[in-house]
Amino acid sequence: MMRYVALLRGINVNPGTTVAMADLRALLEKLGHTEVRTHLRSGNAVFASADERPEWIASLIEREITGELGLTVPVIVRTAAELRQVVEDNPLEVRDPARFAVMFLADTPDRALLEGIDPAAYAPEEMRVGRRELYTYFPEGLRRTRLQPLLAKRLNVTATARNWNTVTRLLALAEG
CATH class of the missing domain: 3.30.70.1280 (SP0830-like domains)
Known part of the structure; x- marks a missing residue:
């Protein structure tokens, strides 16, 4: 199993x-x-x-x-x-787990499209591309982000986000 x-x-x-x-x-x-x-x-x-x-x-x-x-x-x-790999591969510092989110993607993202987004367009928010996830930090909260609309235009794949607290809790449940 x-x-x-x-x-x-x-x-x-x-x-x-x-x-x-x-x-x-x-x-x-x-x-x-x-x-x-x-x-x-x-x-x-x-x-x-x-x-x-x-x-x-x-x-x-x-x-x-x-x-x-x-x-x-x-x-x-x-x-x-x-999920363990997602946690271990996190490339960003988790300064506030409630404002740090992992966007899980149904498929591998088109890295060229994502890397073509200018970080200045969504600063002070941060994003790094993982295997089939995006690591994101929203210092002003998850409600009104500048990055989400940019991703919605570029990301041609089903996605759903979870904050870091939820990701790590799900990992604990899955491994427990």
Whole structure:
């Protein structure tokens, strides 16, 4: 059995995207996953599965959410080992874990497009490109960033962000 983390994008941000964590746990168990736990209300789940294909697991969860709950929710799945690598590969100093975020991407980003964004355009915010994630620091908070609109234009891939506190807590749950 492998341990996984599922990151759902855009749930519980308004009344039309409400997903109870009990429903998410039940849905994952229905798909055959075990040791299912959720963290916060923002769509984070940790579970074990015999399946070794994270992208396949993500698509099954997406289909089940659509079928059971009538919502279209992008899902990104990482193994516990991949999440450990994300934490270990962090290239930026975590000055404030609530303002430091990892943007998880469904696919490998086009590095040339991302590196073509002038850092002066979003200073004092910071960004570094990882394997399938972006490490970001928002000293003025995550609500109104200059970087997010630039990424939305350039990033042609499904993405969802989690602050550093959530990333490290999910890692602890996945490895625990």
